Amino acid sequence: MSFELPESALAWQQRIRRFVDDELIPWELEAEMNGGEIPADVADRHEAMAIEIGLPRMDVPERWGGLALPILDQVAAAEQIGRVTNALGWCYPEAQGWMFDACSEDQIERFILPMMRGEKHFCYAITEEGAGSNVDDISTTARRDGDRYLIDGTKWHVTSANLSDTILVQVKIAGGNDPGAHGLFFVDAGTPGISTVRNPAYTHTYRHHHPILRFDDVAVPPENLIGAEGEGMDYTYAWFRRERLMIAARSCGAAERLIEEAASFAATRVVGGVPIGEQQLVQAMLADCLVDLHAARLVTYEAAAAHDRGLDLKTLHARCSIAKLLASEAAGRIADRAVQIFGGRGYMRENVAERFYRELRVDRIWEGTSEIQRLIIANGLMKRGLAGTIAIA
Template identity: 75%
Template sequence: MSFTLPDSARDWQDRIRRFVEAELIPWEVEAEMNGGEIPPDIAARHERMALDLGLSRIDAPRAHGGLALPILDQVAIAEQTGRVTNALAWCCGEAQSWMFEACSPDQIDRFILPLMRGERHFCTAVTEAGAGSDVDDIATTARRDGDHYVIDGEKWHVTSANLADTVIVQAKIQGGAADGSHALFFVGLPAAGLSTLRTPAYTHTYRHHHPILRFDGVRVPAADRIGAEGQGMGFIHAWFRRERLMIAARCCGAAERLIEAATEFAAGRAIGGEPMARFQLVQAMLADSLAELHAARLVTYEAAEAHDRGLDVKALHARCSIAKLLASEMAGRVADRAVQIFGGRGYMRENVAERFSRELRVDRIWEGTSEIQRLIIAGSLLKRGLAGTIGP
């Protein structure tokens, strides 16, 4: 299979790579050694630059000031932001196209447009202690009470909650005609009845924490329900499809950087008077890494292009799962090989391979584990056949 990125995607690729290399990567070690934190003025500068580049608007419709980029262009962008560790690329929020379909004009004005301008910062509360990849199994409830809803439940791994002023929370409707169905809500932070139970320490070193949030009778205006009762799961699926594809792209970017770093080190490291890169077992690790990256990248690009050409959404769901599965598993193997090539240096936190070996591990878990992706892929194969899943 041959695949050439269009000019627009290559242009974005070049622009974002320059931003990542010049502005973000130089702060990785500083962040790593300081709990994920960098100087506030630098973090603010990164956000301003990301906003000026349009990164908060790439998926938003033009009618609302967005760029409405093709998904293939967005994948090219995500691949470049994947090159940086310590979540430094998470320097601005992003409005996604499904939000403009789900939200009312008033909600777009109050929540989504400020997000695009960097005036609001979101986090999303979906996962629970008893409901991870099986989102349908959540226990958090939303009960209608006049012109409000009352939300009760506990949410885990609420990424970026420490930096957010708004949480999108998923709950099951309790009572009424839509009893047991899902809905999403905007909840402003802080909110009466909403508390942080604890903030666990995670393997990676990010300034974006993942606390456990408790909702105890949190009252939310009905005007802040996103879409209709019962539509929440559809919006989550739309979010998952896009995010799984972007995870695949970021994994490809991380693997690319790891291969570059490991190759440069192997070429310059002398053992017995010979460059380490001359040893065949080292060459094999580099060759396997490059071959796997090339395959995962092509699958990811093709899935993005399928989205842009209007592939049926159910088939697209499987394509995104294939891309996430292949790319996340690939990136983990590449990181492990890179650590091996660097040897003792690869076990130092100042080394890019060490950081990625920790950071990339979660890509096989969040937004659906590798096992869930396999079930989605197999389910598509059984329902739609081989051609209906990956094309004729």
């Protein structure tokens, strides 16, 4: 099977690559050596440029001012965002298509459209100390108290909380007609009762932190409940499907950058009068990198195209898991080989291979670990058979 990107996807690929290579990559080292921070005016410019390009509107229906791009076009763009380290590619807020199905018109006006314009920034509070990939294990609750809900619980790894004014909080409903049902709320980050338990240091060097947040009787109006009580998991699954596919795309972008950098170094690094790229063991590593990338890219593109063909959600869920599993693990292997090719230079923080070696590791953990992806894939096989899981349709 061959796979050729349509002209529209190629155009987005080229446009976003120019943005990444010309505007974002030059700030990687600055960010790495300064705790992930770059000058505020530069960060603001990057966001403004991303908004002007249309990155926050790619998945948005045209009715709401969006571009409603095919998922394959969006994946081609996200792949190029993956070429940059230090989360500099996280320079724009992203409105996702499921939000326009799930949210009321009032919520779209109050939360989603301002996010598209860069006026609001979101973070997701889902994971807990005792609830990771299995979201159903969460213990954070929301109980109805007159004309409001009160949220109680502690959330871990709340990515970008330090840069966000709105938190999407996953809860279980306590009491009422739907005890134990899942709910998803918009919560103003400044609401009384929200506190930071601590802000752990992580392996990567990002300006986006991942603090542990505590919610103590945090009052939220019922109009901030997304959908109805009991529908929270449906929206979280939609978010997971998209995030897993986009992680796969960004992993491919990172792999591409690593191969380019490692191959360039191998062509110019001379040992014993010969470029190391002419040594068979180095060539073998480069070849393995190329095979890994090609396989991951084809699977990721095909999963995106399956969305555009309208495959059923359960099949798409498995396709996204396959793409994330394959691409994230391939990118990790490629980063390891790239460090080896660079030798001592590959262990220096100023080297792109060293940064990606650290940064790509989390892609096998967040939005569902590699082990969870394997369970999803295997369950799909057992329930729907081979044809219902990976058949080309």
